[in-house]
Amino acid sequence: MGAFVGRRAEVAEITALLDRVRLVTLSGSGGVGKSRLGLEIAGKAAPGTAAIVDVAAVDGPEALAPAVTGALGGSDVSLLVLDTCEALIDQVASLVSELLAADPRLRVLAISRQSLAVSGEHLRVLAGLPGAEACTLLAALSGVWLPEVCDRLDGLPLAIELAAVRLRTMSPADVLTGLDDRFGLLVDDSRGPSRHRALATCIGWSHRLCTVGERLLWARASVFAGEFDLEAATYVCQDDELGVEDMADVIAGLVDKSVLLRRQTPAGVRFRMLEGLREFGAGWLALLGQQDAVRLRHRDFRLRLARRAVGRPRPPGPC
Ligand SMILES: Nc1ncnc2c1ncn2[C@@H]1O[C@H](COP(=O)(O)OP(=O)(O)OP(=O)(O)O)[C@@H](O)[C@H]1O
Ligand SMILES: [Mg+2]
Structure with a gap:
C-alpha cells in the first residue's frame, strides 16, 4: 500500500x-x-x-x-x-x-x-481528492505531475492508481487519449479486492445495488453533461416505465447510493455524476437502445429553456 x-x-x-x-x-x-x-x-x-x-x-x-x-x-x-x-x-x-x-x-x-x-x-x-492532492498521489505512484489526467479522473484515488499502472508503459499523452475509453484503459488484474481490478467493475458493484428504476434513471441522466435539476430529469427521463411521480424518490435513491452528487445552490438543488459513472450510464443507455429517444427529449428541453430565457424581461442595469 x-x-x-x-x-x-x-x-x-x-x-x-x-x-x-x-x-x-x-x-x-x-x-x-x-x-x-x-x-x-x-x-x-x-x-x-x-x-x-x-x-x-x-x-x-x-x-x-x-x-x-x-x-x-x-x-x-x-x-x-x-x-x-x-x-x-x-x-x-x-x-x-x-x-x-x-x-x-x-x-x-x-x-x-x-x-x-x-x-x-x-x-x-467523501469527494474525490482536490487537484493538488490528486496530482501528488499520481506523482507518488508514477513520477509525473499530470493535472489534466487527474482532472479527467475526478480525483478518484482508485482511477489514479489504475492510470499510474498504465503510465509504466505508456506516455502521458497516450494515457490522456486512452481515457476516451476509460473502462478499457483503467484495468489491472493484479490487485485486490476484485471489485478494484477495473474501474468498470468498481462502478458495476454500485449498479448491482440499484433498483430497476434507479438503473433506468442512471442510464438516461447520462445525457446531462453537467449539473441538472429535478425538473430537467423529469422532463428528459420520464416515460411509462419511470413515472413523474416516482422521479424524486428515484433520484433520492441514487443520491443515497453515491451515484448522484447533490448540491444545494441559491437556485435550488442540483445533481451531477462523476465522469466515470456518467459514461457507465451512457453505456447502459446504448445497450437499452434508448439513446436517440432520450437525446431528443434532452434537446427539446434545452430548446424550451432557451425560449423561456428569451421571453424573460431583462434584469435592470447598464446595457
Ligand atoms: N488518501 C489516499 N492516499 C493514498 N491512496 C489512497 C487514498 N485514498 C484512497 N487511496 C487508494 O485508492 C484505492 C481506493 O481507495 P478505497 O479502497 O479506500 O476506496 P473506497 O471508497 O473504499 O472504494 P469502495 O467503495 O469500492 O470500497 C485504494 O487502493 C487506496 O489505498
Ligand atoms: Mg472501501
Missing part, C-alpha cells in the same frame, strides 16, 4: 465527530478512498481500542453478527469500524442499532456507498 495522501481536514473532522456522536457513516462513490480514510482514522485510536470488520468479506448475512461480536471480543474496543456496509446494508443497519443500544461506550464508523438510514446516523460524503 502506497503512502496516504492528503485528507487532513477529513481525518480531523471525522475523528472529532466520533468524540461527540456515536454513529458516523462515511459515504461516497466507489474508489473515492473511504476505506483508506477509515483505516487512517482507526489507526489514530489508542492501541487495542478499535476493531475493523469488512462486511464484504463476511460469509453471508448469518455470519455478520458472529464476525462483529468476534472482533469486539468483550475487550477494550470502543470504536467499531464496519467497512463496505452496502454489501449487507439492512443487516448492518439493524445490527448497529442493537450494538449501540447494548453498549453505551461503543462508537461506530460505518463505511458504505449507501447510508444505513438508522436514527442517530451522521452522514459524511
Whole structure:
C-alpha cells in the first residue's frame, strides 16, 4: 500500500465527530478512498481500542453478527469500524442499532456507498481528492505531475492508481487519449479486492445495488453533461416505465447510493455524476437502445429553456 495522501481536514473532522456522536457513516462513490480514510482514522485510536470488520468479506448475512461480536471480543474496543456496509446494508443497519443500544461506550464508523438510514446516523460524503492532492498521489505512484489526467479522473484515488499502472508503459499523452475509453484503459488484474481490478467493475458493484428504476434513471441522466435539476430529469427521463411521480424518490435513491452528487445552490438543488459513472450510464443507455429517444427529449428541453430565457424581461442595469 502506497503512502496516504492528503485528507487532513477529513481525518480531523471525522475523528472529532466520533468524540461527540456515536454513529458516523462515511459515504461516497466507489474508489473515492473511504476505506483508506477509515483505516487512517482507526489507526489514530489508542492501541487495542478499535476493531475493523469488512462486511464484504463476511460469509453471508448469518455470519455478520458472529464476525462483529468476534472482533469486539468483550475487550477494550470502543470504536467499531464496519467497512463496505452496502454489501449487507439492512443487516448492518439493524445490527448497529442493537450494538449501540447494548453498549453505551461503543462508537461506530460505518463505511458504505449507501447510508444505513438508522436514527442517530451522521452522514459524511467523501469527494474525490482536490487537484493538488490528486496530482501528488499520481506523482507518488508514477513520477509525473499530470493535472489534466487527474482532472479527467475526478480525483478518484482508485482511477489514479489504475492510470499510474498504465503510465509504466505508456506516455502521458497516450494515457490522456486512452481515457476516451476509460473502462478499457483503467484495468489491472493484479490487485485486490476484485471489485478494484477495473474501474468498470468498481462502478458495476454500485449498479448491482440499484433498483430497476434507479438503473433506468442512471442510464438516461447520462445525457446531462453537467449539473441538472429535478425538473430537467423529469422532463428528459420520464416515460411509462419511470413515472413523474416516482422521479424524486428515484433520484433520492441514487443520491443515497453515491451515484448522484447533490448540491444545494441559491437556485435550488442540483445533481451531477462523476465522469466515470456518467459514461457507465451512457453505456447502459446504448445497450437499452434508448439513446436517440432520450437525446431528443434532452434537446427539446434545452430548446424550451432557451425560449423561456428569451421571453424573460431583462434584469435592470447598464446595457
Ligand atoms: N488518501 C489516499 N492516499 C493514498 N491512496 C489512497 C487514498 N485514498 C484512497 N487511496 C487508494 O485508492 C484505492 C481506493 O481507495 P478505497 O479502497 O479506500 O476506496 P473506497 O471508497 O473504499 O472504494 P469502495 O467503495 O469500492 O470500497 C485504494 O487502493 C487506496 O489505498
Ligand atoms: Mg472501501
